[in-house]
Amino acid sequence: MATNDRIYLSPPHMGGSELGFVHQAFESNFIAPLGPQLAEFEAGCSRLTGHAHCVAVSSGTAAIHLGLRLLGVGPGDVVVASTLTFIGSISPATFLGADLHFVDCDAATWTMDPALLADAVAAIRAQGRRVAAVVPTDLYGQCADYDALLAVCDPLDVPLFVDAAESVGATYKGRHAGCRGVASAYSFNGNKIITTGGGGLLSSDDKAFITEARRLSQQARDPAPHYEHTTIGYNYRMSNVAAAIGLGQLAMLETFVARRRGIFDWYREALSHLPGVSFMPEAAYGQGNRWLTVMLLDEAAFGAAPEDVRLALEAENIESRPVWKPMHLQPVFRDVPCTGGQVSEDLFLRGLCLPSGTALTEADLTRVARVISGMAGRERKR
Known part of the structure; x- marks a missing residue:
């Protein structure tokens, strides 16, 4: 039966066991902030990421903030970051008083271009400034080329801190994902491939690094019977109830990755025959989680612009979204230097993120594809 129910871009999808873990949290009365479900969730995340230690926090942005602080980022430093990303990857550097320098992606992976990174770092150092960290974003679930980036960073003793917010379950x-960084940050926001409702994770093989991150995430309380503070911390800790949801989601991750990849393959098979349509490539060095399926449109060949398609989808109660607007084009960062920029600008102009939720049915996907197909050659038909 035909339906016009809203199709969302990437809604939460419960696997079935989450409520049982939440009931356990309620029955034990460990509601917030800490408890056994949180400890179990962190242990599961360590097994998943391969990092020996991790701390679950309130958001991916909080994880990046903690990580940059513990890397010693401060006023006068420069943090080099991907320009094609979400602002939460970037803003923590400004919290700490550091300056930013953006680096474009390469067309083959849509992640930070190692050659342009080398140019950026050389230019910054030539000014006598310290590069305190390099923060590449794993875009739409695809890992950056960590080894190629480390070839630039390691000889200069610059830490690579991976923004893996979008790449949980990727390899x-x-x-x-995130395996090669000195630390990595992940997101469990409601729109991510698995969710805790809202949340994030900071992981590392450095035990002292994570121990201090955990202390800072809990208002930096020192060990004492009273509340003793020798530094300023944050209210960043994930709650036990949120972690309980995460335990159920972790159990579904492999299934969810397979489904997201299947959705990508469905769209590609259904739409690639249309003129001017292509899709985000997959790097040979790994497997993306295909968090979002991203389609590129050549307006001249397709006969309609991505914004025309987005509006047509919205008219049918279907959510879609442009590719991230590059950070160097954001008004708030208008004075921040960027090495390169043309690739990310082109992807922003031509890209459209399609509904990718793991609960989508074939009927839902067919609704989306029908609208897109109907837009092909629209200008030529007029």
Whole structure:
């Protein structure tokens, strides 16, 4: 039966066991902030990421903030970051008083271009400034080329801190996303491939790094019977109830990745024959989680612009979204230098993120594809 129910871009999808873990949290009365479900969730995340230690926090942005602070980022420093990303990857550097320098992606992976990174770092150092960290974004569930980026960073003793917010469940050379950074940040926001309602994770093999991150995430309380503070911390800790949801979601991750990849393959098979349509490539060094399926449109060949397609989808109660607007084009960062920029600008102009939720049915996908197909050649038909 035909339906016009709203099709969302990437809504939460419960696997079935989440409520049982939440009931356990309620029955134990460990509601917030800490409890056994949180400890179990962190242990599961360590097994997943391959990092020996991790701390679950309130958001991916909080994880990046904590990580940059513990890397010693401060006023006068420069943090080099991907320009094609979400602002939560960037804003924590400004919280700490550091300056930013953006780097474009390469067309083959849509992630930070190692050659342009080398140019950016050389230019910054030539000014006598310190590069305190490099923060590449794993875009739409595809890992950056960590080894190529480390070839630039390691000789200069610059830490690589991976923004893996979008890449939970993805792999790089057989290991989990974020594996090669000195630390990595992940997101469990409501629109991510797995969710805790809202939440994030900071992981590392450095025990002292994570121990201090955990302390800072809990208002930096020192060990004492009273409340003793020798530094300023944050209210960033994930609640036990949120972690309980995460336990159920972790159990579904492999299934969800397979489904997202299947949705990508469905769209590609259904739409690639249309003129001017292509899709985000997959890097040879890993397997993306295909968090979002991203379609590119050549307006001249297709006969309609991505914004025309987005509006047509919205008219049918279907949510879609442009590709991230590059950070160097954002008004708030208008004075921030960027090395390169043309690739990300082109992707922003031509890209459209399609509904990718794991609960989508074939009928839902067919609704989306029908609208897009109907837009092909629209200008020529007029």
